[in-house]
Amino acid sequence: MxxxxxxxxxxxxxxxxxxxxxxxxxxxxxxxxxxxxxxxxxxxxxxxxxxxxxxxxxxxxxIAPPCPYIQACGGCQYQHLPYEEELRWKEEQVKESFRQALKLDPSMIRPIQRGPKEYGYRNSITLHRTRQKGNKPQRLGFIGRDNRSVILIGNCLLAEDALKKIFTEEHTLGKNEEKRVFKTDEEGRIFSSDNEKIYSVRVGSCSLKTNSMGFFQNNLAVTELIAEQLEAWVRETGPVRFLDLYSGVGTFSLLAASAVPEIHCFEENPYSMSCVEKNFKALGVPLGGIHPGKVEKRFPAFILPHRKEKTFVFLDPPRQGIASSLAEFFSKENVAENIVYLACDLQILIRDLKTILAGGGYTIRDIIPFDMFPRTKHIEVLVWLTRT
Ligand SMILES: C[S@@+](CC[C@H](N)C(=O)[O-])C[C@H]1O[C@@H](n2cnc3c(N)ncnc32)[C@H](O)[C@@H]1O
Missing domain, CATH: 2.40.50.140 (Nucleic acid-binding proteins)
Known part of the structure; x- marks a missing residue:
């Protein structure tokens, strides 16, 4: 109709x-x-x-979208709007979500922060196999707007220049390999997920080791902005302990909390874990402990004996958010004086905050949206909770 x-x-x-x-x-x-x-x-x-x-x-x-693949490719949602307008609407969406779900006064949400680049900011791209099976060389593409087809493109405007060639080159996938992730290091060299390699990425003044089989932040300029904000909150609260949950290679511990006396990293990916120690050592930052495995398993037992001490917990989970058991643990046990949650999915963030706040032990102190992924629907949100 x-x-x-x-x-x-x-x-x-x-x-x-x-x-x-x-x-x-x-x-x-x-x-x-x-x-x-x-x-x-x-x-x-x-x-x-x-x-x-x-x-x-x-x-x-x-406005006319600059990308010629916009009709078929599912990656971007805002190219037909000036960037300033996109930012205004994204900020509005964060305000509306917090107002509706948590009855929060929209004036509590600070203006959305943006990086210097509207395009060309991504240092990591995931490409998918087309219908062509087997291990013959083939071009790879993005998932289309229909969420099913794979669209071959000549270039993606969101990607860093160094990644340009991956779109037109042919790649030979393994028999069961459906997609491949391509990432750049600080020299603009390309590393991909079929080949395990440790390489370096520079965020601000820090050069960090990461692994081609693990996670690293995609937009480094915005990562730096988030880290600056986190560092300010850490400095303001003066914790004795910083717990980096879903730490990856220790990025935020090292960028924002290196002055805290005791730092612990919790992470399940063994490739990322193997870089944590290297990064702390290279930057001369003492590491209190590494806790490999699921955060929801390792963290509760670790924190309970320290609940009276000044602990700052930083959560940076994947898109699925934190396990419900972990959200309930925070809600019931009030184990940390401060919790900062960095989320890449607004709805999941709201879900987890509802559970954590239900116990009455925490209140929201600050909320800052960051535009980590310009021209796409995604919004990164940083939320600071303090113990009541
Ligand atoms: C969004 S990334 C953040 C990584 C890191 N904070 C950074 O900035 O690079 C989420 C990380 O959580 C890890 N992860 C996912 N689920 C986990 C779980 N249940 N327990 C521990 N780590 C998990 C992933 O391997 C990934 O490194």
């Missing part, structure tokens, strides 16, 4: 929201103020999703 509607705002994920007889309708690619013709593709009792067919009355903000 085709419908005409006027778009009111951009919701989390980048869709334009309008209403048809009071029913919410989400239209991908439509902008606030626009009158659009759209086709309903998915209908539920309380909302519908529609595909944009034609913009009948365009927004004065609408």
């Amino acid at each position: 085709n419908v005409e509607l006027t778009i009111e705002k951009l919701v989390f994920g980048g869709d334009g929201l309008g209403f048809i007889d009071k029913k919410a309708c989400f239209v991908e690619g439509a902008l606030p103020g626009e009158k659009v013709l759209a086709r309903i593709v998915h209908e539920k009792p309380n909302y519908a999703k529609a595909r944009l067919i034609r913009v009948l009355e365009p927004s004065p903000c609408r």
Whole structure:
């Protein structure tokens, strides 16, 4: 069914929201103020999703997306909007989510922070196998807007220049290898996930060792901004102990907490773990302990004997957030004086905060969104909780 509607705002994920007889309708690619013709593709009792067919009355903000693959590729959601507008809407989405889910006054959310680059900021790209099976050389691509097909592209505007060649080169995947991650080091050399290698990445004044089989932050300029903020909060609170949960190679411990007397890293990826000690040693920072394995298993037993001491916990979990058992542990046991949670998924962050805050032992002290992934729907949010 085709419908005409006027778009009111951009919701989390980048869709334009309008209403048809009071029913919410989400239209991908439509902008606030626009009158659009759209086709309903998915209908539920309380909302519908529609595909944009034609913009009948365009927004004065609408711009031509610079990427020629935008119609098919699923990576970007905001290229048709000036970057300043994207930032304004993302900040609005964070305010709205916290207001709705946690009844928080939107004035508590600080302005969204941005890095210097709107494009060309990614030092890591994941490419997928097309339908071609086997191990013959082939070009790899991005998952399309339909979430199924693999789209071959000549270049991605989000990627650093050094990564350009991976899009047009042919790659030979192993029999069961469905995707490959390509990353750059501080010299612009490329490392990929089929070949285990340790290499160096520079964030601000620190050169850190990382492993091609482990995680490293994708946007280094914004990582530096986040670390500066974290360092300010660590300095302000003067903890005796900094616990880096989901530490990777120890990035935030080293960038933001090197002055804390006792630092511990908790991480399950053995490739990342193997770099932690190397990084602390190279930077001359004493390491209190490494705790390999699942955070939800290792952390509770470690912290309980130290609950009365001034501990600062930093959480930087993957997109799935923290285990529910860990969120409940924080909620019940109030083991740390300060907790800072860095999240790459707004909805998951809200889920975890709801659980942690339910015990009444913590309050939110500060919230800062960071635009780690310009032109895409993603928003990184840093939240500081203090014990009440
Ligand atoms: C978003 S990354 C953050 C890494 C690090 N803080 C950094 O900035 O580079 C999440 C990390 O958590 C690790 N991880 C995921 N689930 C985990 C779990 N249940 N227990 C321990 N580590 C986990 C991943 O291996 C990854 O290194």
